[in-house]
Amino acid sequence: QKEVEQNSGPLSVPEGAIASLNCTYSDRGSQSFFWYRQYSGKSPELIMSIYSNGDKEDGRFTAQLNKASQYVSLLIRDSQPSDSATYLCAIPLGGGYQKVTFGTGTKLQVIP
Amino acid sequence: GAVVSQHPSWVICKSGTSVKIECRSLDFQATTMFWYRQFPKQSLMLMATSNEGSKATYEQGVEKDKFLINHASLTLSTLTVTSAHPEDSSFYICSARATSGRGDEQFFGPGTRLTVL
Numbered sequence: 195q196k197e198v199e200q201n202s203g204p205l206s207v208p209e210g211a212i213a214s215l216n217c218t219y220s221d222r223g224s225q226s227f228f229w230y231r232q233y234s235g236k237s238p239e240l241i242m243s244i245y246s247n248g249d250k251e252d253g254r255f256t257a258q259l260n261k262a263s264q265y266v267s268l269l270i271r272d273s274q275p276s277d278s279a280t281y282l283c284a285i286p287l288g289g290g291y292q293k294v295t296f297g298t299g300t301k302l303q304v305i306p
Numbered sequence: 307g308a309v310v311s312q313h314p315s316w317v318i319c320k321s322g323t324s325v326k327i328e329c330r331s332l333d334f335q336a337t338t339m340f341w342y343r344q345f346p347k348q349s350l351m352l353m354a355t356s357n358e359g360s361k362a363t364y365e366q367g368v369e370k371d372k373f374l375i376n377h378a379s380l381t382l383s384t385l386t387v388t389s390a391h392p393e394d395s396s397f398y399i400c401s402a403r404a405t406s407g408r409g410d411e412q413f414f415g416p417g418t419r420l421t422v423l
Contacts, residue, residue, distance in 0.1 A: 226410065237399045237417040238350070282350070284412070294340070294412055298349040
C-alpha cells in the first residue's frame, strides 16, 4: 500500500457541481493533512490544512478528515472552470514534520 | 500565506555546465526547506531536505555530489546542479516550512524550469 494514495483521475464534473476528491494514508500517527492545488506548469499552492477529525470549511472548499478510517477528502462546491487543476494531498508521515509525503494527485476537470 | 521566491524562473544551459537555483523565504524564517523535482505529467519527487546550518538529507537515489544543497541562512537555500545533462531537464521546486499558531505548513516557490541542451 502506498503511503499516501489518490485516484489519478481525471475527475470530470460539470460547472456548478460539487467535486469530491479523496485521499487515503497508511500512517495512523499522522496529525496534519494538507491539500494543494497545482495548475499545469505551475508550482503547488496550499489551499487547505486540517488537523482534527470532522469538517473544515473555507469558502467553497471543505476538507473532511476521518482518522479512524485514515482518509481525508476535499469538497469543492459550485465548481468553476478555474478550479480545473491537479489536487495534491500531502501528509507528514511519522507524526513529525520533517518529511511530507505527497500523493500523486487527482486531476480535476470542470466542464463549462 | 507565506511567500517563497525562486530564481531564476527558467534557465537553459549547455550539457556539462553547472546551474545554481536560489530559494528564498521572503517574509518568514525557514529552518527547513525542501527541494523537489517534477517531470512532465508526473508527481512531485522529493530530492532532499535542507536544514539551516547542517548538511542536507537526500532521498534515496538522489546523488548528493550532483545536486549540491546549501542552506546558509534562515531565508536562503540553494540547489546547484553540477555537470548538468539533458536528463536533468525538469521543473525544480523548492518549498519552505513555516510554523504558525495553526502548526507547520509548507509553502512552495514558483519553480525553476531547467532545460539542458
